[in-house]
Each structure stands twice: as C-alpha cells, then as structure tokens.
Amino acid sequence: MTLSLKTLAKIALPALALTAALSQPVRADLVIKGRAAQALHCAAMLYMVSDTLYEAGLLDYSTANSAQENAVRMLDYVPGTDDQKVQAMGQRFDKLMRTRSLNQLLDEYNETSAWCNSAFL
DSSP states (O other): OOOOHHHHHHHHHHHHHHHHHHHSOOOOOOOOOHHHHHHHHHHHHHHHHHHHHHHTTSSOHHHHHHHHHHHHHHGGGSOSOHHHHHHHHHHHHHHHHHHOOHHHHHHHHHHHHHHHHHHHO
C-alpha cells in the first residue's frame, strides 16, 4: 500500500502539535505584528513541515535538521528573549493547527516558502 505525501504527513502532525502544546507553560499570549509576525509565521511553517516530513520518513535527518536551523534563523527577525521566541513559536504552532488542515498547511508552505526564504534567510 502506498500512501501519499499528505497522508503520511498527516500521521505525524498531531504528535508535533501535542508536543508543542505540552511543552509550553500557560502564559499570556504574545502579540507580534508586521514583519516580525511574517518571520514568525514562516519559521513556524518551515519547522512544522520539516518535522512532519521527517517523522513520516520523507526527509532524512540532515535535511530536516537544516530546515529547522533555518527556521530558528528566521526568528532573528522576531523581537524578544529566546524564551519569548519559544513561546511565540508554540502559539503559532497552535494557531496553525487550529486554523488549517494538514493539506492547507502543506499548500500554504509550498506557495510561500520561496518568499519566506528570500525575505528571512
């Protein structure tokens, strides 16, 4: 039986969301606007997609790790301490999971990744 890329990714994404939710203590939501919000959104999408594809066996460790390092690099455009950036990423993971299906997330990533990379890497 052969599963599609989106089906395989769908298997791993709930685990990522649960991990992000459980690792974040309850805190007030951070408000990030403008270009910083764009960078945060790009970073969260890149991190989530690379983690999902790695967990599904569709990316090797080196490629996934490189993508996640780039996601962290994008956070240079987000103000705040490292703890605040981790909190902001957790909030963005949660928002992405609540407002998009896996297919929508993958489609959005495919449509915007080139812009994200040119703007923040």
